[in-house]
Amino acid sequence: MEDKKYKNLVDKHTPKENVLDNALIAFVVGGLMGILGQGLIDIYTYLFNISTSDASMLMIVTLIFLGCLLTCLGFFDKMVHFARCGLIIPITGFAHAMMSAALEYRKEGLVTGIGANMFKLAGTVIIFGVVSAYIFGLIRLIIMGG
Amino acid sequence: MTFKYNNVYINDSATVTGPYESNGPLSKYFDKSYDDLYFGTKTWELAEVKLIEESIDILLNKISKTRFDINVLISGDLLNQLVATNYAASSLGIPLIGIYGACSTSVLGLIIAANMIESGQIKNAIASTSSHNNAAEKQFRYPTEYGGPKRKTTTFTATGGASAYLSSYKKGIKVESGTLGTVVDLGITDVYHMGAVMAPAAAKTIYDHLRETKREIGYYDLILTGDLGIYGKEILKDYMLSEYNIDLKNYDDCGTIIYDVSKQPVYAGASGPACAPLVTYSYIFNKMYKREIKRVLLIATGALMNTTMVNTKNTIPAIAHAISLEVVE
Numbered sequence: 001m002e003d004k005k006y007k008n009l010v011d012k013h014t015p016k017e018n019v020l021d022n023a024l025i026a027f028v029v030g031g032l033m034g035i036l037g038q039g040l041i042d043i044y045t046y047l048f049n050i051s052t053s054d055a056s057m058l059m060i061v062t063l064i065f066l067g068c069l070l071t072c073l074g075f076f077d078k079m080v081h082f083a084r085c086g087l088i089i090p091i092t093g094f095a096h097a098m099m100s101a102a103l104e105y106r107k108e109g110l111v112t113g114i115g116a117n118m119f120k121l122a123g124t125v126i127i128f129g130v131v132s133a134y135i136f137g138l139i140r141l142i143i144m145g146g
Numbered sequence: 147m148t149f150k151y152n153n154v155y156i157n158d159s160a161t162v163t164g165p166y167e168s169n170g171p172l173s174k175y176f177d178k179s180y181d182d183l184y185f186g187t188k189t190w191e192l193a194e195v196k197l198i199e200e201s202i203d204i205l206l207n208k209i210s211k212t213r214f215d216i217n218v219l220i221s222g223d224l225l226n227q228l229v230a231t232n233y234a235a236s237s238l239g240i241p242l243i244g245i246y247g248a249c250s251t252s253v254l255g256l257i258i259a260a261n262m263i264e265s266g267q268i269k270n271a272i273a274s275t276s277s278h279n280n281a282a283e284k285q286f287r288y289p290t291e292y293g294g295p296k297r298k299t300t301t302f303t304a305t306g307g308a309s310a311y312l313s314s315y316k317k318g319i320k321v322e323s324g325t326l327g328t329v330v331d332l333g334i335t336d337v338y339h340m341g342a343v344m345a346p347a348a349a350k351t352i353y354d355h356l357r358e359t360k361r362e363i364g365y366y367d368l369i370l371t372g373d374l375g376i377y378g379k380e381i382l383k384d385y386m387l388s389e390y391n392i393d394l395k396n397y398d399d400c401g402t403i404i405y406d407v408s409k410q411p412v413y414a415g416a417s418g419p420a421c422a423p424l425v426t427y428s429y430i431f432n433k434m435y436k437r438e439i440k441r442v443l444l445i446a447t448g449a450l451m452n453t454t455m456v457n458t459k460n461t462i463p464a465i466a467h468a469i470s471l472e473v474v475e
Contacts, residue, residue, distance in 0.1 A: 003333035077293025
């Protein structure tokens with residue numbers, strides 16, 4: 001059988017992913033994460049009497065801490081499995097990627113294990129985050145003059 | 147290439163599994179199961195070493211022999227440089243043939259052992275295989291605690307060690323013939339659809355086996371593939387019919403038997419070198435001893451996947467080896 005014909009046969013027996021369901025769950029969970037983040041900012045500004053930008057930073061630190069803690073306790077992979085992009089796209093996903101790699105490789109030593117492998121998944125996010133920030137910054141400079 | 151055997155028997159076998167397997171429908175058939183995935187060791191790799199060691203220990207106890215009585219150990223696993231096999235063998239001190247056939251390793255080991263026993267070069271052999279879900283996830287996919295979504299066609303590496311004792315002594319299950327498979331590649335690049343990668347290799351080996359033994363598919367009470375999963379199973383049936391005009395009846399797949407696919411979080415079913423022997427040496431042998439089925443053709447399917455080759459846009463080749471098993475009358 002030719003490769004192309006076989007691919008058609010495979011496609012016939014391959015189930016469709018539940019794109020709509022996944023998108024809906026991600027939308028709702030992602031939205032709840034947004035509400036949680038905003039709530040934290042409001043609480044921090046009120047409690048510590050600080051500016052919104054300082055409170056945002058505290059909010060991000062809190063969410064990263066929560067993502068890491070739940071990853072270490074072994075819950076977060078199951079939560080991500082359900083919520084999918086709702087938890088992966090926010091900062092919690094980044095924390096989860098870093099922490100799961102660190103956990104996996106800690107037994108291989110501090111330098112050869114954690115040091116060399118912690119960015120195994122998150123490295124991609126950082127590299128392309130910086131590259132796209134540069135490109136969009138350039139576009140903004142050209143179109144809007146800064 | 148098909149070999150016919152007159153004097154080779156699997157006298158006994160042993161299986162050790164992890165928690166997902168013991169929570170599945172076959173739990174009562176396994177010799178030993180663990181509740182966690184470390185088995186008292188510090189790393190996933192050492193845990194897999196323990197799977198092989200323990201399955202051999204249990205097997206030696208069953209057949210009342212010591213490791214010094216064993217001529218050859220033929221063993222393989224999924225990890226780089228066969229570490230599970232090599233480290234287990236270093237504590238056992240049995241002459242070793244380390245083999246790699248991905249998830250087809252179990253049957254490849256049986257064929258090599260059967261050929262050596264049939265020719266009289268050795269009196270007996272132990273054929274072992276292992277896989278460990280987390281060790282495999284770490285090596286081939288993502289860190290084990292990472293929960294990134296997986297597709298429905300993804301298979302779940304079974305955790306287990308399985309060993310079989312073969313000799314020319316007439317007892318247990320007769321190894322009637324074995325067919326070495328050829329590498330088949332129909333251009334699939336999707337690492338999350340191993341069933342599709344391996345189905346054509348399984349089909350070719352089944353076809354070659356039937357042609358070379360001049361048998362009809364109905365000769366066997368059960369045709370059993372290794373780890374195609376629920377979707378791969380349908381692909382094989384369809385492909386077998388359209389390519390070779392063979393209607394697969396009495397057919398099942400170990401990857402769909404070992405777990406309750408509808409209830410356990412295993413996506414399309416089990417995979418891994420341990421999948422086929424865990425099911426065959428426990429559940430299937432039990433059925434054979436009870437004479438519910440007499441002739442079984444086991445086709446262990448292996449995706450010869452390498453992450454570097456896949457990342458550099460290459461397709462994934464696959465291989466399947468078949469062995470014909472009969473209950474001793």
